[in-house]
Amino acid sequence: MLILLLFLSLFQPAHSSCPEGFDLIRDGECRGEHGTVYACHDESIKLAMDQCKEIQGQPLSIHSEEDQTYWSSRASDWIIMGLLCNSITQKWQWMDGSAVDYKPRTPSDDKNYANTLNNDCTNGWTWYLNSTGYWSGGHSTAMMDSHLYCTVQLHPPVPAEDGCVGFDDDREDGECYQVGEAAETWQEAQMNCKLLGANLASIHNQQENSFVRRLAASKGALNGVFLGATTSGKGTDYGWVDGSTWDYENFHQGFPMAGFGDCVAMDTSLSAGQWMNMDCSSNLPVSCIRDQKPVVIPTCSAGPWEEGTIITSPGFPYSASTFCDYFLAVEVGKKVEVEIIFLEANSCCDSLLLYDGYLGAPVLANLTGEQRNVTYITTSSNMMRVNWQPNGGVNVRGMAMTFRGV
Numbered sequence: 001m002l003i004l005l006l007f008l009s010l011f012q013p014a015h016s017s018c019p020e021g022f023d024l025i026r027d028g029e030c031r032g033e034h035g036t037v038y039a040c041h042d043e044s045i046k047l048a049m050d051q052c053k054e055i056q057g058q059p060l061s062i063h064s065e066e067d068q069t070y071w072s073s074r075a076s077d078w079i080i081m082g083l084l085c086n087s088i089t090q091k092w093q094w095m096d097g098s099a100v101d102y103k104p105r106t107p108s109d110d111k112n113y114a115n116t117l118n119n120d121c122t123n124g125w126t127w128y129l130n131s132t133g134y135w136s137g138g139h140s141t142a143m144m145d146s147h148l149y150c151t152v153q154l155h156p157p158v159p160a161e162d163g164c165v166g167f168d169d170d171r172e173d174g175e176c177y178q179v180g181e182a183a184e185t186w187q188e189a190q191m192n193c194k195l196l197g198a199n200l201a202s203i204h205n206q207q208e209n210s211f212v213r214r215l216a217a218s219k220g221a222l223n224g225v226f227l228g229a230t231t232s233g234k235g236t237d238y239g240w241v242d243g244s245t246w247d248y249e250n251f252h253q254g255f256p257m258a259g260f261g262d263c264v265a266m267d268t269s270l271s272a273g274q275w276m277n278m279d280c281s282s283n284l285p286v287s288c289i290r291d292q293k294p295v296v297i298p299t300c301s302a303g304p305w306e307e308g309t310i311i312t313s314p315g316f317p318y319s320a321s322t323f324c325d326y327f328l329a330v331e332v333g334k335k336v337e338v339e340i341i342f343l344e345a346n347s348c349c350d351s352l353l354l355y356d357g358y359l360g361a362p363v364l365a366n367l368t369g370e371q372r373n374v375t376y377i378t379t380s381s382n383m384m385r386v387n388w389q390p391n392g393g394v395n396v397r398g399m400a401m402t403f404r405g406v
C-alpha cells in the first residue's frame with residue numbers, strides 16, 4: 001500500500017495539469033474562470049483570494065500589454081484583479097508580492113485610476129477590470145456580482161541533482177530502479193515510467209537481474225514484473241525499448257514460446273528471476289530504470305523509431321525547451337497513425353506540428369496547450385514528420401506520443 005501511495009504521489013505532482021476548463025498560456029501559467037463572487041467591494045478581494053486558493057491559484061495579475069489585452073478580452077463585465085495593499089509600504093502590489101510594473105494607458109482626460117494606483121493605498125479596496133481595459137477601484141458596502149478568474153502555476157518535476165531520489169539505487173552499476181503499480185496495458189506501463197523520467201527496465205547482466213528481482217520481491221510484486229523488452233511481433237527477435245544492446249538474456253527453459261505474447265516479464269516468485277514472454281495486455285507491475293544523473297542538456301535523438309514505442313520530447317518530463325524533429329515511417333502501403341498521449345505546451349509560444357508526409361507536405365495539425373490522447377492519421381503517406389517547436393518551453397513537460405501503421 002505504501003508503495004502504491006508513493007507511486008501515486010510521484011505520478012501526480014502538486015499540479016499535474018491545469019484545472020478543468022483552464023487554458024495553459026505561458027511559462028506554465030494556467031488561466032481560467034472560477035465562478036463568481038457576490039460581495040461588497042470591501043470583501044470581494046478576500047473572497048476572490050480564498051476561492052482561487054481552493055485550486056491552488058490566485059486572482060489575475062497584469063504585467064504587460066499582452067496580459068492586459070488577454071484579460072480585457074475575457075471581461076464580459078467587471079472582473080476582480082489580484083491587487084493588494086501592502087500594509088507596510090502602503091503601495092499597491094500584486095498578490096504574489098510583485099510590483100505594479102505595468103499600468104494601463106489612460107485617456108489623457110482620465111487621470112483617475114493612474115493616480116489612485118500611484119497614491120498610497122487603502123486597505124479594503126478591490127480593483128476590477130472591464131472589457132475596455134479600464135481598471136477601477138471600488139470601496140463601498142454595496143453588494144456586487146463579479147466574475148472571478150484565477151491563474152494556477154504548473155511546476156514540472158525537478159530532476160534530482162544526483163542519486164536515485166524516489167528510486168532504488170543499484171550502487172554497483174549506477175542505475176536507479178523502481179517497481180511500479182500494475183498497468184492496464186504495455187503502453188500505459190511505458191508511460192508510467194516515462195512520467196518518472198525513466199524507461200521500462202532493460203537488464204544487461206545477472207547482477208542487474210538479481211537486483212530487479214530482489215526489488216520486486218521486496219515491494220510485494222511476487223507474481224512477476226514487466227521488463228522493457230518486446231519482439232515487435234516479428235519472430236523471437238527481442239529488443240529493449242530504451243534502445244540498449246540485447247547482450248544478456250535469462251529466459252525460463254522453453255521460453256520464449258511462440259504464441260505466448262510479444263512482451264517480456266520476469267518471474268519474481270523464484271530467486272532465479274527468469275523471463276517469459278507474455279501477452280502485452282497482461283496486468284503486471286512494471287519495472288522502471290533511469291540513470292543516476294538525469295540528462296543535463298537534453299538532446300534530440302534522430303531515431304529511427306519503432307512502432308508502439310513511446311517517444312518523448314528531449315528532456316521530458318523535466319524540461320521542454322529543446323527543438324526536435326521526428327520522422328516516423330511505417331510499412332509501404334500503410335498510413336501513419338500518431339497518438340499524442342500527452343502534450344503540455346505554452347499556447348503563447350510552443351507548438352507541435354504534425355505533417356501529412358515529410359518534405360513539402362502540408363501541416364496535418366498544429367497543436368499546443370494541454371492535450372491528452374488525440375489521434376491523427378496521414379491522408380496517404382507512410383511517413384509523418386513531427387516537429388516539436390518550443391519557443392521557451394518554460395515550466396511545461398513537453399510531449400509524449402506513439403505511432404503505428406494502419
Ligand SMILES: *[C@@H]1O[C@H](CO)[C@@H](O)[C@H](O)[C@H]1NC(C)=O
Binds near residue numbers: 131134
Ligand atoms: C469600462 O469602464 C469605463 C470607465 O468606467 C467606461 O467608460 C467604459 O464604458 C466601460 N466599458 C464597458 C464595456 O463597460
Ligand SMILES: *[C@@H]1O[C@H](CO)[C@@H](O)[C@H](O)[C@H]1NC(C)=O
Binds near residue numbers: 347351353366368
Ligand atoms: C502554428 O500555430 C501557431 C499559433 O498557435 C502559429 O503562430 C504558427 O505559425 C503555426 N505554425 C504553422 C506552421 O502553421
Ligand SMILES: *[C@@H]1O[C@H](CO)[C@@H](O)[C@H](O)[C@H]1NC(C)=O
Binds near residue numbers: 373375
Ligand atoms: C484514447 O482514445 C481512444 C479512442 O479515441 C480510446 O479507445 C482509448 O481508451 C483512449 N485511451 C486513454 C488512455 O484514454
